[in-house]
Amino acid sequence: MSFRERSAWVMGCTLILIGGFYLKLVIGDGVPPSFAAVPFVLGTIVVSIAAQVVLAVISPREASSPVDERERLVIQKATHFSSYVLATGVVVGLGMFMISQDGMKLFHIVLTSLILGQIADYGAQIFLLRSRV
């Protein structure tokens, strides 16, 4: 497994765990987003940096090498795919807002779309790194 794939796995799993916990707090338990957002952002940053440092220590050579042409293509395709996930969520959120006029619901849907879009990005990277590009 390449460094890029390991990195995508770590970032995807981090977002699933921390993003899932955030959504459980905010949507499930009714904690105000203003209270849950700071731990979510800080948690994501700290865990991501720690995981990247560990990966870099394990594979220092690969970690320091620049993204090559195939990896760049994979990242572009994965970002293109994830943009549809984000756009779909935003359109659904705006539609819901037009119907219900509920700004908090719009916030939740857009933030959930952002998290799902990033998870889709990493998932697509893993898939493309293993398949024919």
Place this chain on the structure above:
Amino acid sequence: MSQAALGEAVGVSRHTIIAIEQARYSPSLETGFRIAKVFNVGLEDVFGWEGD
């Protein structure tokens, strides 16, 4: 020559060399020429096209 050494010589990762060998990735023309230059052969000695 190892896959890692070839990758380093042409400026791509070992995994990209593996993907090229397994026909999972068609390299750019520049990388193709670089690979051919490493082996001191022509481009068509390294790569071929079977058509559609």
